[in-house]
Each structure stands twice: as structure tokens, then as C-alpha cells.
Amino acid sequence: MMSKADNMLSILWMLRSGKKMTAQQLSDELEIHVRTVYRCIDSLCASGAPIIADSGPNGGFQIMGEFAESPLLFDTEEQKALVHASVFAKEAGYPFTDALNRAIDKLKRYTNEKQLHQLERHSSGISVLHPPIDGQQKSFLQMLEGAIASGQTLKMNYAKGRDGTVITRDFDPYGIVHWKGQWYTVGYCRLRREMRNFRVDRITQLELTDQHFERPEDFSAKGVLLNQLLPDTLLDDSLVTVRVQGHEHVLNELRQHWLFGHALTDQSPGEAVFRLEPSSLQAFVPYFLLPYGKALTILEPDMLVMKMAEVSAGIAEHYRNMLSKSITPKGDRQ
Known part of the structure; x- marks a missing residue:
């Protein structure tokens, strides 16, 4: 009511x-x-x-x-901006899209015909390409936002890394960040007793607990996330130099990637140099570079070249086995 x-x-x-x-x-x-x-x-x-x-x-x-005829709360430009912002929010997986839709419907419902016509024209002129989030992730985002506002600890089941091992922990969510197409939650992990960030799409279960927390007044979820995901300095001796050659559009995509863009140290036509952590070269970097195929050539380090060869050989062997099974005569399949 x-x-x-x-x-x-x-x-x-x-x-x-x-x-x-x-x-x-x-x-x-x-x-x-x-x-x-x-x-x-x-x-x-x-x-x-x-x-x-x-x-x-x-x-x-x-x-x-x-x-x-006078503007009530919002003038035409403000109404247009609100409609455009709603498009971005919905496509990014904003967890309260139902309320957002109701608000925009009210905005359109209570405008005069001229204003409504302008809103419809502007709203149809902007689009966002973004993978949709599923209903469970949306529900988790709503729970996280509510727990942040109420200062309530959550029991969280989280699938780690490539093997998907699920670990249960108590977690104090301090903030939610949408970055590079992914939703993250940042806060205090009571299991590890330190600040941690977690990708929301890897959460498998959330439950409210009876425990409460106080969020630090000067806390920045965005700052913590960037500090944890990105190297503190490109001069760190533990980082490895990665030199690649490739088509310009491929190099441009690498420069826009959340990790490669931050790690860029030098560039010239057809070539780029990055400084990356050794562990990433053995984990996700080869799988990220693999789809570019021959459009990209790794000049150094040798360890990354060897890892790319290993991963490529494994994929080639997998499909050779599939192909050999598909062409085996039926009479030979005993």
C-alpha cells in the first residue's frame, strides 16, 4: 500500500x-x-x-x-539519463531489476505524451552486450547486499579454482563490485582471518547467521579488489616478462583485459610487453591466449611457450581420440 x-x-x-x-x-x-x-x-x-x-x-x-509543462523532479535530460542508466544496470545483472523496472515504468507512466515519446526514442537507441546472470546469482547478490546493509555474517559455500573444490566459511561481506563483466564480493573471511574477494558466480550456497560485524568506515571494496587481483608494482622481481607479437586487433584486446592491461610495460606496432606473475602463466594465461591461435606469437618466456605447446598438444590428442572413435567400423566396436 x-x-x-x-x-x-x-x-x-x-x-x-x-x-x-x-x-x-x-x-x-x-x-x-x-x-x-x-x-x-x-x-x-x-x-x-x-x-x-x-x-x-x-x-x-x-x-x-x-x-x-514544467519538469516535475526530473527534466527531459535527467529522464533520459535515468532510462539509459537502467539499461546498463539491467544488462550488467543488477540484482534489483524488478524494482528498477517498476521505477522506470512509473517514470514513463506519469509523463505527458511528448515526454513519453522522447523517452521511448532515447531508450531504443542504446544497447549493452553482456552475458546474462542466472537466477541463483541474482539471489546471492540480493542476499549479499542485504547482509552488507545489516552487518550480518553469512555462511558461504565457495567453489575454488579449476578443480571446483567447495569450501565452507563464515564471511563478513563489506561490499559488492562489478568489474570487467563479473560480480565480486569483498570482505573479511573468518576462515582465513583476512580480507578476501570472491566471485559471486562461484558461490554455491549462502545462509544468514546470527553473527554480526561492523564494517570499517574507511573501507573501499573497489580498492581492496584491485589490490588483490593486480600486482602492486611492475618492478616486482618475482614478475616475469611476457613478449608477444600479433595482429593489432589481438593486441588491442589484450591491452583491454583486466590483467594484461595493467601489466603492460611497453608496446610498439605489432608487439607488446607485459609483466605477469609466474603462477598465472601456468594457470589461466595459456587458456586465455589459446583461442587467438596463429594470430598471436609468444616470443618469451620459454616457460609460457612450452605450456602453450603442452596445452595445445593435449587438446589435439583429445580430438584425435574422438575422431578415431567416430570412424571406427561398427563391426569393430565390441
Whole structure:
């Protein structure tokens, strides 16, 4: 049930369309009692809104003069910006899309015809390409946001790395970050007793606990996430120099990647140099570079070249085995 203030604002928005509306029409539209409509209009008139009432068969309520054309809360540019922002939020997997949709529907519902036409034209002119998130991840994001606001500890089951081993821990969520197409939660891990970040798509279960926490006032989830995912300095002696040659569009994609872009130390036409952690060269880097095929050539280090050869050979062997099975005569399959 909407509050009196919400009802008053809704009536004001509806009358701004310039149309004459009866108390019954307003009542039906807002699903409130007719007496409530009259009380709200009396309050609006008392606050200075120039609403006039015409009696008779063609009667109803109207707003006088230029008030109907003046911006109410949001002008045209602000309305356009809100609609565009909603497109980005929904495509990024914003967990409260239902409420967002209701808000945008209200914005469109209570604008006049000219404003609505402009909104529809602007909203159809912008798109975002982003993999959709599933319902479970959306539910987890909602739980995380609620726990952050209430300072409530969560029991979390989290699948680690490539093997998918699930570990249960108590976790104090301090913030949620959307970065490079992924949602992360950052906070204090009571199992490891340190600040950690977790990818939301790897969470398998969340439960509220009876424990509570206080979030540090100067905490920055974004800052912690970047410090944990990216090397502190490109001059770290433990980092390995990676030199690659390739087509310019391939190198551009590498420069935009969250890890490679940060690790770039030198570039020239057709070549780029990065400084990366050794563990990443044995883990995900070969699998990230593999799809580029011959469009990319690794000049150094040798350890990455050998790892690429190993991974490629393993994939080639896998498909050779599949191919040999598919062409084996049926009579030989005993």
C-alpha cells in the first residue's frame, strides 16, 4: 500500500499529462478509494499545486497553466539519463531489476505524451552486450547486499579454482563490485582471518547467521579488489616478462583485459610487453591466449611457450581420440 505522499505524487504526475481526470479515474488507476483521492487533492491544493475542478458530465481535475509543462523532479535530460542508466544496470545483472523496472515504468507512466515519446526514442537507441546472470546469482547478490546493509555474517559455500573444490566459511561481506563483466564480493573471511574477494558466480550456497560485524568506515571494496587481483608494482622481481607479437586487433584486446592491461610495460606496432606473475602463466594465461591461435606469437618466456605447446598438444590428442572413435567400423566396436 502506498503512503499518502506517494499517492499525492502519483496524482500530480498523472494530472501533468494535461488530461482532465475524474476522481473515479484516479481512484481506479491508483487502486485507492475515491475518498483518498479527494483528501490527496485537498492536500496538494493546500501546498500550492494549481489544481482546478470542473463539475458536470465532462468534469474532472486539471492542472492550470504552465505547471503542467514544467519538469516535475526530473527534466527531459535527467529522464533520459535515468532510462539509459537502467539499461546498463539491467544488462550488467543488477540484482534489483524488478524494482528498477517498476521505477522506470512509473517514470514513463506519469509523463505527458511528448515526454513519453522522447523517452521511448532515447531508450531504443542504446544497447549493452553482456552475458546474462542466472537466477541463483541474482539471489546471492540480493542476499549479499542485504547482509552488507545489516552487518550480518553469512555462511558461504565457495567453489575454488579449476578443480571446483567447495569450501565452507563464515564471511563478513563489506561490499559488492562489478568489474570487467563479473560480480565480486569483498570482505573479511573468518576462515582465513583476512580480507578476501570472491566471485559471486562461484558461490554455491549462502545462509544468514546470527553473527554480526561492523564494517570499517574507511573501507573501499573497489580498492581492496584491485589490490588483490593486480600486482602492486611492475618492478616486482618475482614478475616475469611476457613478449608477444600479433595482429593489432589481438593486441588491442589484450591491452583491454583486466590483467594484461595493467601489466603492460611497453608496446610498439605489432608487439607488446607485459609483466605477469609466474603462477598465472601456468594457470589461466595459456587458456586465455589459446583461442587467438596463429594470430598471436609468444616470443618469451620459454616457460609460457612450452605450456602453450603442452596445452595445445593435449587438446589435439583429445580430438584425435574422438575422431578415431567416430570412424571406427561398427563391426569393430565390441
